Amino acid sequence: MNFNKVKDKIKNGYPKGTDRSLSYGTAGFRGPANNLDWVMFRMGLLGALRSKHQHGKAIGAMITASHNPIDDNGIKLIDPNGEMLEVSWESAATDLVNAGDVDVVNVLKNIVAKFEIDFSIPAIVYLAQDTRPSSDMLSTAVRDGVEAVGASVKDFHLLTTPQLHHIVNAQNSALSNSEQVDAMSSSLTAADASEEGYYAKLSEAFLGLLALKGSSAEGVKDEYEAEIYVDGANGIGAMKLAGLRSRLIGLDAKPPIIRIFNDGKDGVLNENCGADYVKVLQKPPKGTPINGAVKYAAFDGDADRVVYFYFDQAGAFRLLDGDKIATLISSFFADLVRESGLSLKIGIVQTAYANGASTRYIEQELKVPVVCVPTGVKHLHHCAKQYDIGIYFEANGHGTVLFSSRADMLIQNILDGKFFSEPYLPLAPSQTEESHGHGRHRKNSHVGFKTDDKGDLLVEEVVVEKDQPECKVAESEDNMQVGDVPKDELALNTEAKVDRVEGFSIVPKDELALKHEAEKEEEDEAVPMPSVIPKDEVALKLERELDDAQKKRQSSLVHMVQSIHSHNVEFFDAEELTEKEKESRTLAAKKLQLASRVINQTVGDAMADLLLVEAVLSLRGMSIRQWDEFYQDLPSRQLKVKVADRNVIQTTDAERKCSTPNGLQQTIDSAVRRYQSGRAFVRPSGTEDVVRVYAEADTQENADKLAGEVASSVFQMAGGVGQPPARPSV
Ligand SMILES: CC(=O)N[C@H]1[C@@H](OP(=O)(O)O)O[C@H](CO)[C@@H](O)[C@@H]1O
Numbered sequence: 001m002n003f004n005k006v007k008d009k010i011k012n013g014y015p016k017g018t019d020r021s022l023s024y025g026t027a028g029f030r031g032p033a034n035n036l037d038w039v040m041f042r043m044g045l046l047g048a049l050r051s052k053h054q055h056g057k058a059i060g061a062m063i064t065a066s067h068n069p070i071d072d073n074g075i076k077l078i079d080p081n082g083e084m085l086e087v088s089w090e091s092a093a094t095d096l097v098n099a100g101d102v103d104v105v106n107v108l109k110n111i112v113a114k115f116e117i118d119f120s121i122p123a124i125v126y127l128a129q130d131t132r133p134s135s136d137m138l139s140t141a142v143r144d145g146v147e148a149v150g151a152s153v154k155d156f157h158l159l160t161t162p163q164l165h166h167i168v169n170a171q172n173s174a175l176s177n178s179e180q181v182d183a184m185s186s187s188l189t190a191a192d193a194s195e196e197g198y199y200a201k202l203s204e205a206f207l208g209l210l211a212l213k214g215s216s217a218e219g220v221k222d223e224y225e226a227e228i229y230v231d232g233a234n235g236i237g238a239m240k241l242a243g244l245r246s247r248l249i250g251l252d253a254k255p256p257i258i259r260i261f262n263d264g265k266d267g268v269l270n271e272n273c274g275a276d277y278v279k280v281l282q283k284p285p286k287g288t289p290i291n292g293a294v295k296y297a298a299f300d301g302d303a304d305r306v307v308y309f310y311f312d313q314a315g316a317f318r319l320l321d322g323d324k325i326a327t328l329i330s331s332f333f334a335d336l337v338r339e340s341g342l343s344l345k346i347g348i349v350q351t352a353y354a355n356g357a358s359t360r361y362i363e364q365e366l367k368v369p370v371v372c373v374p375t376g377v378k379h380l381h382h383c384a385k386q387y388d389i390g391i392y393f394e395a396n397g398h399g400t401v402l403f404s405s406r407a408d409m410l411i412q413n414i415l416d417g418k419f420f421s422e423p424y425l426p427l428a429p430s431q432t433e434e435s436h437g438h439g440r441h442r443k444n445s446h447v448g449f450k451t452d453d454k455g456d457l458l459v460e461e462v463v464v465e466k467d468q469p470e471c472k473v474a475e476s477e478d479n480m481q482v483g484d485v486p487k488d489e490l491a492l493n494t495e496a497k498v499d500r501v502e503g504f505s506i507v508p509k510d511e512l513a514l515k516h517e518a519e520k521e522e523e524d525e526a527v528p529m530p531s532v533i534p535k536d537e538v539a540l541k542l543e544r545e546l547d548d549a550q551k552k553r554q555s556s557l558v559h560m561v562q563s564i565h566s567h568n569v570e571f572f573d574a575e576e577l578t579e580k581e582k583e584s585r586t587l588a589a590k591k592l593q594l595a596s597r598v599i600n601q602t603v604g605d606a607m608a609d610l611l612l613v614e615a616v617l618s619l620r621g622m623s624i625r626q627w628d629e630f631y632q633d634l635p636s637r638q639l640k641v642k643v644a645d646r647n648v649i650q651t652t653d654a655e656r657k658c659s660t661p662n663g664l665q666q667t668i669d670s671a672v673r674r675y676q677s678g679r680a681f682v683r684p685s686g687t688e689d690v691v692r693v694y695a696e697a698d699t700q701e702n703a704d705k706l707a708g709e710v711a712s713s714v715f716q717m718a719g720g721v722g723q724p725p726a727r728p729s730v
Contacts, residue, residue, distance in 0.1 A: 060126045062129070067270055096111070162604065322398065351374065355696065388403070399604045
């Protein structure tokens with residue numbers, strides 16, 4: 001272990017550029033690009049150590065500041081399975097960046113010792129960058145860091161963030177067939193570990209899905225709008241979407257016509273455009289073509305977020321954000337799970353920024369509570385892993401869908417002609433006991449969906465164990481924080497969960513049958529015997545569902561809630577299914593499998609999400625207006641407040657309440673009480689040096705007023721600097 005080169009490089013190229021303490025925030029390090037080269041160098045060092053720790057698997061280093069202005073930049077590290085850097089390594093990153101120049105080597109040695117790294121293992125870092133002018137220079141700094149510890153770099157140059165996540169996962173997945181536990185998808189091969197492989201995977205699955213579009217039932221108009229205008233934020237997303245578009249040539253499918261604006265040819269990255277601009281300011285981006293266009297989407301600067309928008313008949317701007325995307329996708333998957341007859345548990349994860357109307361839609365209309373976790377994709381991602389199909393979206397449009405290996409296996413079973421529907425398996429015995437217990441205190445619970453053996457969707461509360469930190473903040477009365485859990489526990493826990501999920505896929509059938517029998521006996525004692533629907537009634541019901549295209553368009557979440565009350569259960573194996581039933585189950589399974597391949601399961605991906613939304617709308621013959629009618633958003637407003645030290649704001653309850661500074665939460669509460677449907681919270685940003693304020697209320701004027709009041713309180717009570725915040729103009 002010789003760190004002489006590291007010392008030399010620090011002295012002669014990358015001396016520390018600030019005395020301020022930095023932390024590996026919501027998504028890595030970000031800041032003004034002219035003072036980041038030394039951070040990049042140190043992250044190169046860390047990426048190499050992480051690769052050695054992961055037995056030489058590729059680690060990703062993405063140079064981007066996403067939606068931040070063009071003069072900022074940043075870096076995010078990507079783990080071998082394509083997910084964000086493991087939480088226990090985030091603190092190593094923070095320590096390394098905050099060390100004085102002379103202490104860097106000691107911190108490196110501590111990391112090597114703490115994580116028991118075999119330094120002789122060869123390591124590799126996969127590097128990519130967005131289109132910022134500073135990215136070339138910063139990429140060199142990362143490379144210098146990696147090479148200073150004798151590791152190597154593979155430079156992909158310009159990629160979107162999700163493309164690099166995909167490539168890292170594909171590479172490691174393909175290399176370690178025997179270690180599939182670490183990989184997100186067993187179907188990935190070495191050919192997938194490239195930009196071309198990414199396009200091939202997405203386009204093949206997407207075109208396959210579109211090809212399954214049936215003809216509309218008589219009298220039902222296909223309202224799908226095949227043309228979409230995409231705001232590329234003048235960034236990498238515009239360039240790469242053009243690459244994907246050129247592959248969308250279908251023989252059996254009619255792909256959408258994608259037109260790209262703000263493509264970077266004459267505009268500035270993220271300036272008056274991009275998903276963040278559209279979402280936060282709730283207005284169309286600069287350069288939006290109006291004539292003849294009906295449907296639009298906007299990507300952010302590194303293409304990991306997408307939001308939709310359109311103009312209604314009165315010409316008013318209408319936003320369909322991550323919450324609306326989550327609802328559309330959830331209802332689609334819920335329908336397919338029901339039609340496939342599979343026992344798959346679906347769950348939805350949101351953050352405090354989810355519009356109250358979306359949460360209410362699911363909780364009150366559909367009687368389904370929603371899991372709320374702190375801001376930052378890592379929290380949503382880990383929580384979504386608890387389900388067979390875990391759907392998560394931030395309101396800003398960052399989100400994806402995760403399929404468990406159990407889900408993959410059960411779907412494949414149907415495609416292999418095995419129609420036996422396995423009864424639902426709980427996550428772990430301890431959870432089963434608790435979640436079926438009576439009169440218990442409701443603690444850290446959240447909701448999952450499952451199907452009964454007839455394929456009807458049921459809603460089930462899942463109790464999250466104490467050592468499952470990612471979903472700990474689901475219920476406000478519990479007042480718990482992710483921060484309560486020691487970092488190392490988080491890491492251990494994640495590993496344990498992966499093992500557990502994998503475990504399901506290898507339980508032999510007979511064991512399953514015995515287990516189900518035992519479980520059924522237990523349940524029979526606790527609940528009244530469910531009624532059994534006679535066979536031909538089931539067939540008739542399925543037929544009705546198949547024939548009724550209109551019904552398909554309704555949110556199946558409603559159906560799910562209705563079915564909870566009916567408690568109908570029927571067991572049947574393949575021989576008992578009619579050919580028509582088999583056909584409809586196979587079709588649903590095919591759609592599920594193709595949809596799971598359109599999605600980038602490593603991280604939110606604007607391109608993949610756009611394709612999925614387009615596929616859902618197309619298969620359902622649905623217009624953007626019909627989708628928008630799911631529910632009406634509550635008017636909301638986001639503001640930023642500059643303070644001397646944003647960390648004086650500490651939050652609790654999934655960031656919905658602040659515990660410091662003293663008295664601020666009470667002031668917010670009393671402001672909120674003055675507004676109908678009022679809700680507001682504040683939190684320090686993890687990516688910008690600001691405190692974020694969020695407010696919603698019954699009217700836009702009230703949401704603006706409430707946000708303004710709360711912003712003023714933050715300014716006064718949390719050490720505001722500069723001009724006091726002004727009320728935003730509507
Ligand atoms: C309100 C908001 O949109 N916050 C964003 C933003 O984080 P902040 O910690 O709020 O700066 O950037 C994150 C990374 O892209 C994203 O995960 C998050 O949702």
